[in-house]
Amino acid sequence: MRVDRLVARAAAQHGARPALDGPQGTQTFAELADRVFRLAAGLRRLGLAPGDRVLDLQPNQNSFVETDLACCAAGVVRVALNYRLHADDWARIAEDCGARALVYDARYEAQTEVLRDGLDHVVVIGDGPGTAYHTLLDGPRFADGSGDPDALVSLNYTSGSTGRPKGVRRTHRVRAASHRAMLAGVLGELSTSDVYLHAGPITHTSGLFLLPFLAAGARQVILPSFDPEAVVDAVANRGATHTAMVPTMIARLLGLADADVSKLKMLAYAGAPMPPEQIRQAAERLTPRLVQYYGLVEAIPPVTVLDAALHAEGLKDRPELLSSAGRPVVEVSIVDDAGKALPAGETGEVVTRGEHVMPGYWSAGADKAVDADGWLHTGDLGRLDADGVLWLVDRKGDMIITGGYNVYPREVEDAVAAVPGVREVAVIGVADPEWGQRIVALYTGDASTEDIAAHCRSTLASYKKPKEIRRVDSFPLNATGKIAKKVLREQWNA
Numbered sequence: 001m002r003v004d005r006l007v008a009r010a011a012a013q014h015g016a017r018p019a020l021d022g023p024q025g026t027q028t029f030a031e032l033a034d035r036v037f038r039l040a041a042g043l044r045r046l047g048l049a050p051g052d053r054v055l056d057l058q059p060n061q062n063s064f065v066e067t068d069l070a071c072c073a074a075g076v077v078r079v080a081l082n083y084r085l086h087a088d089d090w091a092r093i094a095e096d097c098g099a100r101a102l103v104y105d106a107r108y109e110a111q112t113e114v115l116r117d118g119l120d121h122v123v124v125i126g127d128g129p130g131t132a133y134h135t136l137l138d139g140p141r142f143a144d145g146s147g148d149p150d151a152l153v154s155l156n157y158t159s160g161s162t163g164r165p166k167g168v169r170r171t172h173r174v175r176a177a178s179h180r181a182m183l184a185g186v187l188g189e190l191s192t193s194d195v196y197l198h199a200g201p202i203t204h205t206s207g208l209f210l211l212p213f214l215a216a217g218a219r220q221v222i223l224p225s226f227d228p229e230a231v232v233d234a235v236a237n238r239g240a241t242h243t244a245m246v247p248t249m250i251a252r253l254l255g256l257a258d259a260d261v262s263k264l265k266m267l268a269y270a271g272a273p274m275p276p277e278q279i280r281q282a283a284e285r286l287t288p289r290l291v292q293y294y295g296l297v298e299a300i301p302p303v304t305v306l307d308a309a310l311h312a313e314g315l316k317d318r319p320e321l322l323s324s325a326g327r328p329v330v331e332v333s334i335v336d337d338a339g340k341a342l343p344a345g346e347t348g349e350v351v352t353r354g355e356h357v358m359p360g361y362w363s364a365g366a367d368k369a370v371d372a373d374g375w376l377h378t379g380d381l382g383r384l385d386a387d388g389v390l391w392l393v394d395r396k397g398d399m400i401i402t403g404g405y406n407v408y409p410r411e412v413e414d415a416v417a418a419v420p421g422v423r424e425v426a427v428i429g430v431a432d433p434e435w436g437q438r439i440v441a442l443y444t445g446d447a448s449t450e451d452i453a454a455h456c457r458s459t460l461a462s463y464k465k466p467k468e469i470r471r472v473d474s475f476p477l478n479a480t481g482k483i484a485k486k487v488l489r490e491q492w493n494a
Contacts, residue, residue, distance in 0.1 A: 001176040002147055004040075004073035006215055007033050014217030017192060021238065022222030024062040029217065032066070035137055039070035042136025046101065046121045050075030053097045053155065055119075057081040057090070057104040057112065060202055060224050063125055063133065065210065067103050068202075071153065072172065073142055076101075078154045079167070080203045084405075085461045087111050093157050093165050094118065097362055103133070149173045155362050158297040158406065167362030168297045177330075177355035178300040179211045185305040185329035186268060186291055187242070190216035194265070197240035198222045199231050204404065205244050205270045208301055213242075228253045235261045244268035246404025247278065251434045254281055261286050266308075268293060270301060271404030275433065276314075276322040283315055294325040294390070298358045298369060299376050304328045304390045325382070325390040330354045334384055339371065342383075347393050350382045351375040398485060400429030402437050405463045409485075412439060412456070412464055419455045421447030424475060426483045427466065430492045440492060441466035444474060 010019070011033035019029040027035070048054065054076050058064040071078035079097055081090050093099075094115060102119050104112050106126030116122045122130035153175060155167035183190070187209075196213040198206045198220060213220050221238050223230050226249055234240040240263075245253075247269055253259050261267070267282070268291040274282075283290055290311045295301025306326030314321030333341050334348040342348045353374040360370065370376050379396040400407045409427035416425045423445035429437035441452065449469045456465045476487040 001179070002072070002149055002172045003069060003153060003175055003211065004036075004147070006179075006211060007036055007069050007073070010214045010217060014192065017217055018219045019214065020062050020065060020220055020222065022062040022065075022198075022220075023060070023224045027062060029214075032069075034141065035066050036069040037073055037141040037143070038137045038139065039066055040073035040142035041139050043070060043074045043076055043101075044142065045136070045139060046123075046131070048074070048076050048101060048121065051077060051152065052101065053077045053079050053099045055079050055081055055090070055094060055099045055102040055104075055115070057083060057102065057108055058125065059083055059105060059107070060198060060222050061105075062222065063105075064202055065220075065222075068154075068207075068210070070142075073144070075144070075147065075151060077152045079157070080154065082201070082203050082461075083108065084201075084463055086459065087115065088459070089165065089461060090115055093167070096165060097155055097167055102130075104128075104130070147172075149176070150359075156297050169359045169362060170300065171359060173355055174300055174358065175211060178208055178302075179215070181302050181329050181356065182208060182212050185302050185307070186293055187212055187266065190218055192217040194218040194241045195239045196220045197231065197234050197238075197243040199234075199243050200226050200245055200249055200404075205246065205301070209242070209244060226252075228256050228259065232256065232259050232261060235263050240264070242266045242268075244270065246271040247274040247436050248403040248434055250274065250282055250286070251278060254278070254285060259286060265289055266291055270294065271401070274436070275431075276319060278433065279311070279322050280315060283311065288312065288315075292326060294392070295356075296376075296378055299330075299352050299378065300356050300358075302329055303332060303352050303356070310389075321389070323391070325392050327388050328352075328390060330356055332384070332390065333375070334382060335375075335377075339375075344384055344386045347381055347383045349396065350378045350380040350390070350392070352378065398428075400427075400437050400439055402429065402432075402435045402439055403463055404436070407439060407464050412441060412460065412466060415456050415459050416441050416443060416452055416466075416469075418459075419447045419452050421445045422452065424483065426475060426485055426488055428485055428489050428492060430468075430489075432467075435467070438467040439465070440468045440470065442470050442472050442475070442488065444472060447471075 011029045015030035019032045020027045101121035103123045106128035109128040124130035125133040149172045154170045157165040200206045264287045292306040293302035295303040304325045332352045357376045382392045412427040413425045425443040432438040476484040
């Protein structure tokens with residue numbers, strides 16, 4: 001399945017029905033498809049060729065969906081930029097992928113000044129420097145109609161082991177694999193009366209639901225940003241039946257005195273573990289129709305699913321299930337350090353293979369995560385029990401998951417260490433009821449916490465900044481003289 005053909009088929013079958021209801025108005029399936037294919041033609045008229053990388057920087061809005069689908073149709077490779085990243089992060093991504101063009105919302109004019117100067121083409125949504133977005137829609141529709149399902153549609157950037165961005169290659173085939181698995185394992189059968197609510201960033205977990213709801217002829221409501229009261233309103237007054245969030249968002253929804261979202265057919269969560277007590281509160285106060293799914297940027301979700309039935313079982317008499325990642329919906333195995341499969345109950349590295357796994361990273365020499373047999377080595381430690389349920393035990397690395405975002409401590413440590421007066425630094429994740437984990441920076445030296453906080457604000461994305469900065473007299477060391485982070489995590493999480 002190619003994404004552009006799914007768009008054309010949805011328009012043919014559901015043309016007059018509303019497809020998007022967002023900050024830029026309401027569009028029918030026919031209107032959306034028309035704009036997508038005109039935009040695809042407009043991108044090619046700029047001089048972009050198949051395979052060229054196009055940066056895309058927007059908040060949640062209708063045009064963000066249009067650019068996603070238009071890039072798929074035009075054969076150019078979309079590189080969506082997270083608006084929460086620092087401008088330096090955007091620059092590193094642009095350099096790594098060799099971007100030729102940028103589509104950006106005018107609200108980011110000041111932040112993108114340096115980025116724009118190094119590109120061949122700039123398209124602006126709104127009033128700002130660059131080719132006006134609406135002019136790309138003025139010409140004829142793109143009518144190529146042919147294409148390779150293994151052609152790249154996007155590079156989805158994550159952090160490497162050093163915290164620097166690495167681009168994960170995604171193809172039409174990879175997105176189709178997610179579409180199928182979402183329907184089979186998370187959503188079940190959809191109808192035209194269903195409505196998906198994009199409550200969080202479409203660049204993140206919410207975007208995984210775009211294709212299933214398009215294919216079903218179902219409406220999608222887009223919130224410009226997460227707002228728990230707007231979520232409640234969307235369920236009560238805009239017909240939302242399905243949504244997905246990270247646990248931090250669910251915690252904020254639970255923080256409302258009267259959050260009635262009981263009409264939801266599905267409340268999914270992903271991106272980070274959710275404490276069992278929070279799951280219980282969500283089931284009691286929000287909706288019992290909870291679904292959790294697990295996956296990675298390198299292995300597009302869902303890989304495993306803790307469905308509503310397993311949630312019900314866990315809430316009734318098997319509470320340990322609430323700490324699991326559910327059952328695989330694709331091929332998953334647990335292996336030892338030599339790559340040998342381990343029996344049920346034994347802990348090892350989680351590996352997965354199939355059409356949902358990336359063809360590789362963009363950067364040369366960065367493809368070693370996938371072995372010769374097609375297994376992606378996730379870096380997660382876990383075990384499969386006798387019933388086929390996956391339990392994630394720990395991470396091979398020290399990565400912190402805060403508010404559903406992955407943060408590598410090394411990048412934060414480098415920022416803290418750059419402050420004069422800092423001698424040693426260690427950054428760890430500490431369990432937090434709202435964020436899943438909060439980032440704590442510990443250091444020795446005579447630098448002030450105020451100076452460190454100010455430096456982090458100026459150099460790090462907002463979600464990477466430490467929520468707590470503490471000066472310590474000394475660090476525990478391991479046998480090789482390195483800071484014993486495991487000991488620190490045990491102390492702070494005690």
